[in-house]
Amino acid sequence: MLSHLKEAGVLDAAAGIDATGPLRPLAIAKLDRRMFLAGAGVGLAALAAPAHAFEPWKTGGSDMPNGLVSDPLVFVTIDPDGTVTIVAHRSEMGTGVKTSLPMVLADEMGADWERVRIVQAPGDEPRYGNQNTDGSRSMRHHIQTMREMGASLRLMLAEAAAERWGVGAGAVSVGVHEVREAMGGQTLGFGDLAEAALARPVPAREALSFKDESEFRYIGREVVRIADLRGITDGSAVYGADIRLPGMKYAVIARPPVAGGKVASLNAEAALAAPGVERVETLEGGALPAGFGPLGGVAVIASSTWAALDARDLLEIAWEAGPHGGYDSGAYRAMMEEMAARDAAIVRDRGDWPAAKAAAARVVSATYHQAHMAHASMEPPAAVADVRADRAEIWAPSQSPYDARKDVAKALGMEIDQVTLHVTLLGGGFGRKSKGDFVTEAALLSQRVGAPVLVQWTREDDIRHDYLHTTSVERLEAAVDGEGRVTGWLHRSVAPTILSTFAPNPEAALPIELGMGLVDTPFATPALRCESAVPPAHARIGWWRAVSNVPHAFAIQSFTHELATELGRDHRAVLLELIGPDRVIDPKAEGMPDDLWNYGEPYDGFPIDAGRLKHVLNVAADAIGWGSETPEGEGLGLAVHRSFVSYVAAAVRVKIDGGQVRVPEVHMAVDCGFAANPERIRSQMEGAAVMGMTATLHSAVTYRDGAAEQSNFNDYQMVRATNFPEKVTTHIVDHPFSVKATGVGEPGVPPVPPAICNAIFAATGKRFRSLPIGEYIDV
Structure with a gap:
């Protein structure tokens, strides 16, 4: 997101640590035999003929500051002993990007994953391309360049071997960490060919051939180890401090x-x-x-x-x-609620909302609130600097x-x-x-x-002086006709904007914020209006996992449940009806703004697909046993949301135990296009369930006399081992490689809080419209 803010003119555009050993694949490696036709009479030009059609994905990565780099000589070295060293240019914070992107390159190259060494790149975007690791875009932006570099290296190794043996290109094939000559059965390891291969010109993009996905050994498969896992486990991993x-x-x-x-x-x-x-x-x-x-x-x-x-x-x-010495959270919330009760700037308008409201048999409405939230990473900020007269060397997470x-x-x-x-x-x-x-x-x-x-930084420093997730108030109204059909929808969002961190007194939210679950609401109601108002900020506002999707999804998915309850209908049925028929949504026809934020991606390649949204909702609902009877004090809840061009639904079972809110079961259904690293996808969904439960029960930074009232985990709590989502099952929607990989790190969080609150209502009849709700409730 930082890079996209720079693109919008909001911001002034003004040696790696090796922390991993060999990585082991789960599957037994097999030779790649598809590259060349047999026959020594075929010239090296045959190496240029693609064995499989391959259409490059169109993503927004090339539009990022410093764009994409696909030079294999920048990212890969091969030692004489055959060790392949791959540079990880994105930052590793648990998402697995330090494993996933090198894994793609290694697979396409034909490298044995057990003989791969990964090193972390320093901050050098002119050399490595964009390195801003947020926005859940590492895989969707860089998977193509990783494949291209892997294919280039495979071709360079094959050319070097053919030249060494004095044979035609068709006489060699690249297997697992070796090149084989067909007629005489000779083999050369990658280390044997390293010097000659890496001295060759990097092939043109048009000269490359790519593996068919049926030949992937690591991409889309289960990998036993991820980079740095041993060091993270035994304490030898190197962090900033x-x-x-x-x-x-x-x-x-x-x-x-x-x-x-x-x-x-x-x-x-x-x-x-x-x-x-x-x-x-x-x-x-x-x-x-x-x-x-x-x-x-x-x-x-x-x-x-x-x-x-x-x-x-x-x-x-x-x-x-x-x-800002007078900042008071209670007074500020009251001000936001007063703003939410008035008309605000229209940011999306389809149909005739005033007419739909005037003609409605009844109007259902509700107002939702979310407090500021701190990031509270396990590792508080820390950095080391060594500054001399003519240079500075920094180590930082x-x-x-x-x-x-x-x-x-x-x-x-x-x-x-x-x-x-x-x-x-x-x-x-x-x-x-x-x-x-x-x-x-x-x-x-x-x-x-x-x-x-x-x-x-101490934990107290971290919480009191964070770039906080914005606080917000969301006002929703639905016009309902005499037959119980929703004919109009209004969503008015009031929140201080991230732009306040960079510009004085901003009067409008950024398209980035509006496009995160507000103006892109995928509902098929005849009338739909979205409005936005921006109060002044009195704290540093920054992006927090999933950003504005969190309050928007909490409000929308809670309100759809309220609406279903008001109409005496099933929540899933109402959601499916609101989303409407399976279709790719036309933003212009739907009244969405011309500058619709689509997470930096071209809309024609990453559209809003109502069918995919409904599918994950049904997968999660079926998995939890939606519609089944639950014991007294238990309830089921649903929510679904599109963010970071992915579709995620959460279905939860809540149990009220002595007034304590417990979550014994969560089902996360995720459609993130092609699933390049399923193990990390499950890990991210599990983490999202935990973080979503924390946001629901605990996360609030409040202010009095301008200062944060919370300081540490005694008053800014997390879910703990004594009360956390006990069983999280992730259902990954299967897609071929042709369906573009989308975001994973952030989109799991938004549906979890409303699903939990909806389940609490099902269990107790109590409705919560303000986050956090606290771990204990009156029953």
Whole structure:
């Protein structure tokens, strides 16, 4: 999303760590025999003839800043012993992208996965292409370039072997990590051919042939191990806070409690006298809009993180709150609800909503609210910087390393070529680590101190000073005729916009936000109107896993359940009726805006398909046993949503146990096009169920006197091992490779909260319209 904001002009466009060993496939490798026809008389030109028709997918990846790179000599090296080293240029935070993309390349190349080594790329988009790892777009944007590079290398190896043996192209075939000559049975390993193959020109795109999907050994198959899994399990994996450099100092920062505040007075005498403390530095910055710059504050630099933390508590700071010191969540919610009760800017209009409402036999309405949410990644932000007079070297868990590198260069007054940023593993990201404020903090302090510095955020820092998920109020109305049919639909959304992080006093939401489950609502009602209003922001707003889809889906899918209850009808039946007949939706005919946000993808390749949406709804509902009787105190709930060009439905079983909300069973149905790595897809859906339950029960950052009231997991709780989705079953809709792979990391979250709340109503008759609802309810 960061890159797309840059495209819109919102933002100024102004060495890898090897943490994996051999990876083992589940399936036994087999020789790839499809490339060439037998016969020594065929020339090398035969290598150019595609064995299978292959239509490249059209995605938005080439339109991203620094686009796509498909040069195999940039991404792959082959050692004389046959080890194939593949560069992972996207950031790994649990999605498996460090495995999935190299796996695609290796499969197309013919490499033995057990002999593949993966290294992480530094932040260098001119070399590797776009590296902003968010928006659930890594696979859908880069699967093609990975296949092209794999096919190029396979061809280069074959050409090198044919030349070595003095035979025609048709006399050689590429198997698993070797090239074989048909007539004499000679073989050469990839290592034997490495030097000659990699010295050859990279073939033109038109010269490549691609494997048929029936010949895939890893793509779309089950892989036993993912990159870094052993290190993550045994503790040897390298995260941002694990970096150690000679002479390194440790820093923590006291930041203004109110966003945009600043230091009014400081007494650092006691802190400077504390054991291990070396200096105290004041950092400027923080006035909103702050972009991705530091908040400012007072830094304590010491010989250890603990010494710095202890000394930070001794700082005597008087803060000037600034213009946001009056921010109060209760008053702000009331203001949003008042705005939601009035007409707002129309952002989509189909049919005649006022006429449908006037002619309705009855109008059903409801208002929904969601509090701010923090990312609360398992790993709080941390970065190490080593800044010298003529260069800066950074180690950080960054989702957008090239952008962080540019921010550091600007802050230090250096050219970007003087800054190197090494990407460590991310202990969770969810959008938070796309923002490089913590990286810039480390660089600025290292420059002042003249030594390497680790800046460590605490959990309290993380929650109080996050780029929060926006708070929102959603107003929905449905016009119903005398026969119980919905003839009109109104959705009015009120929320501070992410644009407030970059521009002062924005008056309209971004197309990105409107296109996440609002203006793209796929309902077939005769009249449908969407409106938007934007109140002023008083905190840093950023994208959180699935972004605006979360409040939009919560409101829409909760309201459809309310509507079904009001009409005395089955929820699934009402949803299917609202979605309407199977069809590819025509945005223009449906009154959607000309600048409809489609997750950066061309609409003709990634349309809104009502049939696919209905299908995942039916898969999830059937899997949970929709319509069956449930014991007292239990209930079933459904929700479905399209986001990140994927379709996901959640069906949950809720049990109320002594007033505690429990979720013993969840079925996630996901249609993400071709499923390149099923194991990671299941993992993401399972994680989405857990995160969705957390958002439902616990996630709220509230404000009083401008400051966040929550600080740690005692008051900003997560679902825990004692109460979490006990059994999550993922149903992946099967598609051939020709059906484009779509998003996986984010789209699982939006349907989970409304499904849980709908199930609670089924179990108790109690309706919840504000998130979070709390873990215990009165029954």
